Amino acid sequence: MRVTKYTRHNFVFVVLSYCVTVKYTNRYSCLFECVPCEEQKSSYKVYRWYDLRFEAVSFSMTCDELFCNQDHALGSGTRYEYAPSHFSPLDSKRAQRDRHPPNAGRAAVNLTLVQRQTRKICDVEIVLEDLLDLGACLESSGSIAWTTQSIHSAFTNLSQRQTMDRLTYTKVKGSSIMQHELNRRTRAKMALQKMRSNARWHHSQLEVKASTSWLEWFESQGALFHRCPNLSLKPMLESIREEEEHWRAQLRSSALLLMSDTSKPIRLNALKKTVNTLPPLLSSKQDVHVSDTVEELTSHFQDVLARTSINDPVDTCREYALSILICLVDYRGQRSQKNNQRTTFLVSSILPLIASKIVNNRFEEREEVKLFIVQLLHKSIPQTHEDIIKTNITQLLSIVRAGAIDSFDDIKKETCTLSISIMRSLNPGNTFDSPSSIQQISHESRAVAVSLCRCLGSNLTNKKTAVRQTTLECFRTLISCAGSRSLVQDGARAEDSWNFLPALEAMGQDGVVKNREVLVHVLTQWMTWSPVEIFDRRDFREKVFYILLMLCHDALPSVREISRKSLQKMGDLFLAEEHSTLPEISQKSPDSAIRELLGDRVDVLTELNSGVSALIDSHVTHLLARCMDEAQDWTQEKRWRGIAVLSSCVFYAHPNFVGLLDERFLLQLSIARETTEEPSKKMIDAACAYIGCVVDGSNYVPLLLAMIEGRRQSQMRDHLMSTGDVSRLVRLLHHLLIGFNQMKLKQHARTIMKVLESSLDTVAYLSSRSGEFGENSSLIMNLLLSTISACKNNKMSGKNVGELERSLKELSLTEEGKKDMTNLLKDLTSDKIFEKLDLSPLDARHTSYVLESIHSVLTYTEDSDVITSQEVQLIGPLKKVTDKKSEHVHRKGGLLIVGRIVDISSRNFEENSSKLCVTLLQEVLRPILIWSGGRNAAELRREGVDVMVKIFLAAEKSEKFQMILRECLVVDGTIDGTFVRLLESLMDDDDPQVRLRAISSLSSLFSLTHNIPLSTDTRHHLTQSLSKRFNDQDETVRISAVHLLAPLDTHSPHDDNLQLCRSLVLHLDDTRDGVQKAVYHVLSEMMAEGRVREAVRSDLEDAMKSHRNPGRYVEPLLKKTQEK
The missing domain is CATH 1.25.10.10 (Leucine-rich Repeat Variant)
Known part of the structure; x- marks a missing residue:
């Protein structure tokens, strides 16, 4: 080992260089910056230690910059040499050469590029990549990445450039300058590539053990300095701790400037290198160091990263910034779960930026970036304190609303997950898995759940299966949190009339079995946890009940089973809420024929209870109207749904209620049978047979089916005539013909014609013997009217129809016939028929039929006493059907009736008929003539003026009528x-015809x-x-x-x-x-x-x-x- 001390002014730098013989020979360098001790000049204390064990060139670059760069020369110094036994002693010449390390030349070139060529974009990229690679290696070991003031100053130089974002080479005479520049750049890049490869190799060879921090590693290497008399390990460690924050602050300021640089390549490279180096760092098992690094990044960089992720004009920069934030949030989330802490991290920084773009309709256009934004919010909200969520709830709702209507399916699904995170953050510790937990939800949280339901409700009918399923799972929590009362009442307001129930009903017909199962679980859980809210509103209860009845006939046995249990639970809750009681059900066991018809759906006959019967009894009007409307729909799915629910009403209804079903319901059920597919026919046959099984004396059900099919009518007629039950036969035929009048299904016209032809003989037979029926004569007259109308509506004519018309005219001229006509008009114009106009398509068709029936009665009426009878109230119904809110077909039918009344009155004008015509002119005709909206208004005005002209022309023939009309038209002289x-x-x-008639x-x-x-x-x-x-x-x-x-x-x-x-x-x-x-x-x-x-x-x-x-x-x- 060799220890060399260089002296430069008042600084002393000690360089330790040693060689280790392993598989490869490597060179490691450690730099100590030392200052003289004030107490003892002969000793030195370590001021800072830099571990450069991953990159020998980095040390050479630093050493060169400090001691031999530019015009500075090394001062005189003292050299200490220490050589282990396996090293040979160094002579003075070699030591003199070591004052200038062998790699100093290459390092000096690189550093010169930093200091002297900062305006070259290629040099900027080279140095930036070098520094980031070096920083990543050193940071992963826990050391300080930026080792000297010179590197930091070069870093700052790069970050503070105001111009020259791009280097543009101009054409210069002579290519030697350009060639020299390119050669220099190539050599620099090759050198840096070698540096990076060396760094990666050293990092893999000298990876620190999992449980060892960098300080522990340093202490383990203390033996290297044990025989150095002038070095002390303890003061060295103290100095490192004292000065570490200073260098980390310099690192943060430099990185912040790079990430917010005006140059696109600099920003892009800085973010890219951070994205590449951050995941390995976060996955490192050095928890102490990684935690410190994450805290620094989140506390100092979150604002810059948040602005970059939302407002940066470059898509890739936004994506990189969001990826960095997501990595940091994931790591913090793992630590927050261990520590059970919630912070204000990120939400308060990024939410205002996103919300401001949504308000200006400039939300993110790139789908991947939008997905990252929603994922970032989803992961950061659980770490955020609930007070921050409540403060920014408006902005969060705007983001959810934008994500819900986005065209990207993954964003829709992630938005649902975000909504659940919002609810859980507003109610920390609440699992939403029991009625007690739902009751603990605050009023503010319920309001948020209502808003989230409105935002996500449209996705329940999305075309993509995954989106529907994710949204329904989200609704499973949100609906329970919101409460049906809040949803329905707020949804019923004029300014926001959205209601989630139609969407849930559409989910009942979803093609995915999983979605239907989840829907049943949602409704079951809802009824169990919030029974009071379920039964608070009648219209809400009707729709939920209809959905469950529909699911009771699902093709999947598991869905049927859960639906029946939910239906039974709903019936029990209804009985408890309404305190209503019904007699005990004396259920009869269905015979084998019914079981054979039902097939695999025979389980619909099980588990009947009085609660379900009470629900059917309470909502029978709504259920029957809707079922019959859907049973006659042109789409196969709706027909099957209507028939299934209709059959459920029969199977689950109480026998007393089934016994009260009138012929009209049975005829509608049978008509639906003739206009549907084979499985639905079997279901209807089973329902009718079940009625015959449950209700005593209902032997007319099989006769009814035979009559619909056009078979054995003569035998049925003879049977009923012989038993004296003529009224039942007449009512059956009458309601059958009513159904044919209301049906507008062209594809079944042949079946209708066949039944009509077979029924004409029976009707003609009954009309010929009407005098024998006494009180049933009015029923026969009504049957004749229905038959003639059905024939005309289906364009059926012939000898039989003409004979029926003659029979009807003959009957109307008799005194009994006049009374029957009056009674018919009285029944047809009763307020009960017209009090609920246009509430549903079924009501609209029935109203049209009633108007046609009134016109038919008036067509075969010649006596004005029928229309002026006190029992007949024509003005009220006509005012309703000719109102501007009524349908065009109703207004037109009303005008036809008014014209027919004028025709009857003109034959014998009396005081009552004259006053009736004047009242019609003032209260019926005038509103139609004033009303001018819609494409059919001209036709109505033309027909209204025709009736007016008819009234004036009729007045010219009758002085009495003329006097009454003049009194009406003259005011104040x-x-x-x-x-x-x-x-x-x-x-x-x-319309020229209207102008002509007005004149x-x-x-x-x-x-x-x-x-x-x-x-x-x-x-x-x-x-x-x-x-x-x-x-x-x-x-x-x-x-x-x-x-x-x-x-x-x-x-x-x-x-x-x-x-x-x-x-x-x-x-x-x-x-x-x-x-x-x-x-x-x-x-x-x-x-x-x-x-x-x-x-x-x-x-x-x-x-x-x-x-x-x-x-x-x-x-x-x-x-x-x-x-x-």
Whole structure:
């Protein structure tokens, strides 16, 4: 071993060099910086020790910079030599050569590049890579990476450059300069590559033991210095501890400047080297050193890394910065679990940056970087104190909302995991696995869970299976935390009407078995933990109940089993909540035929209880309406779902309830059977057979199925006639035909026609014997109406249909027939039918059928006493169906009924029928004519004006009706201005037919209200609208407008009318001969008055000069003006 002491001013540097013979010969160097002791000048204390055991060249570079770089020369010094026995003594010449180490030349070149060529980007990259490689090696051993002030100053020089981000070589005359520069760069890179390879080799050969820190290693090497009289190990260690923080601060400041440098390559290389060296460092088993390093990085670099990860313009820099942060968070998370500590690390730094970009709609565009951001938040939130989470909850929710709607599936899944982390951080220690833990959740946490549910709810219907499954698993916790009451009530607000139940219902039809199983577990857990919230709202309970009934018929036995248990639990909770009781169930064992029909789904008949029956009884209206609507849907999935739930209602209902099922329900069930596939047919057959098994005396169920299929109707008819049960047969046929009227399935038209043809004989037979049925005669008349309507709706005609129509007309003329018609209208116009319009497609179809039935009754009614009966209330239903909120088909049906009422009244106008027509005109027709929205509005206005014209024309034939109508139209001695304004607005309608009918209505109005003036304001607006119609594009409208001028002037003479006459002179030259002729006749008629002749004379004289053919109409009119 050799010890050499160099003296430079007041510093003493001792260099220890030794050679060890192993498989390879290596050179190691240790540098000690020493200062003289004040107490004893002959002794020295170690000021700093640098372990450069991984890189001999690094020592040479440092040594060269300190002692022999530039113009400085080594001062005089004392040399101490120590040689072990296996080393040969060194002579003075060799010692003199060792004052300049053999690698000094190469190291001097490298350092000169740092100091003198800092503006060269290639040199910057070379030195940066060298320093980072060296720092990684030294940091992994626990030593100080940057050993001298010269390296630190070079580092700072690189970081503080303001310009020259790129080196641009310009073309220079003579290529020798360029070639020299390239050669120099090549040599420097080769040298550095050799340095890095040596460093990696030494690192693998001299790896410190797992349980040994760098201080322990240093103490183990104390034997090397044992025989050095001027060196002491203890003061050396104390000096290291005192000065270590100073050098670490320099390292931090230099690294911060590099990571935030304006040059893209410098930032990129600094982050890249950190990403490459950090994972091995964190995986090292030197816990003390690694923990210190991580603490330094997180405490001093987190703000810079956070800004870089969000705002750096380079995608790769953002990705590297996020990778560094994720590594640090993972390591801190492992330590925080051991220490059970939570900090404010990172969340407060990075959240404002992300939230500000989301607010400005500039969130990260690169998918990988977005995924890193969400992963970073997910991993850092568990380490963050709950107070910090509560402070930044708004920003976290905005990030979750942005991640939930992102197009990248992995981000959607990671967002769900982030949501669970947020909830667990807000409720530390809560496992969310029991009702007691759910009850401990605070109100603020429930509000956060509601917001998270709204953000993630759309992903329940995502196309990707993994996204749906992850979201549903997330909902398993969030829904329990939020509570159904909060979700449904907040979701029902006008400003935020989203509701999660439709999405959960769609999951019930998910093609993945796992998702359906999780859905059942979610609902079961929810009912068990929050029973009060489940039954707090009726509409909410209905939807959950429907989902469970649907899952009871799932194809997977495990899902069916769990669903039935959940359904039973829900029934028990319902009974406990409502305190309702039902009689004991006397369940009959299903026979083998039913079991054979059900097949592998025979288990649906087990575990019936009174709670489920009570639920069905409570929600029967909603369930049946929805089931029948879906059972008739055009999609196979919805038909099967509707039939399955419908069958569940039968299987799980109480026998008393099944016995109350009317024929309409059974007919709907049977109609659904004819319009579905074979498995659904078996399910319906089993349900009908089960009804026959449970309910006594229900032998009509198999007869019903036979009638639907069109078989053995004559035998069934004879059987019912012989038993006297005619009413049941009539009701069955009637509801069957109602179902066919409501069905609009073209693919099953052939089946419907077949059943209708087979039913016509039975209906004709019953109608021919209607006199024998007494009180059932009204039912037969209703059956006839249903049959005729079904035939017409299905475009079925023929001799049998004509015979039915004649039979119906004959019945309606009898006194009994009039009473039956009145009773039918009374039933059809009852408030119960129209109180729930347009609540569902099934209600809409039923309303259309009722309107068609009313129109059919009126079609075969000739007596006005039927419509004016006090028992029949037509105005209320017609006002509802013609309201602006109603559907177009309902408004159109209402107009047809109004037109038919006018036709019946016009045959014999009496006081009651006249008042009815006037009321219809004011309360039914006027709203339709005023309403102008939608694409079908013109059609409705056209038909409404037609009915109005029909009313005016009918009034001309009846003086009594004319008097009643005049009383309605005259207000305070003048014609009702609002009614005239309505017709005036119709004169400007886009539809020419509406304009034409409006002018006709005004003409009829003037004739009805003769000698009753118009108000000044009304007359002024009317003349302006009329002058526009003189120039209408439609010839017929122009002619009608010209003819309206004469009754207007006769009815209400005024100077405004004279102005209209003058404008008519211009239309004597109209392009259409019909318009010219109409103008000629109107002016000829009006010239009987002298004021008109004087007003148009000058205009006619001008027309003689300007018109193309003045001799035809202008010249005769001009001669009339000269007559006295």
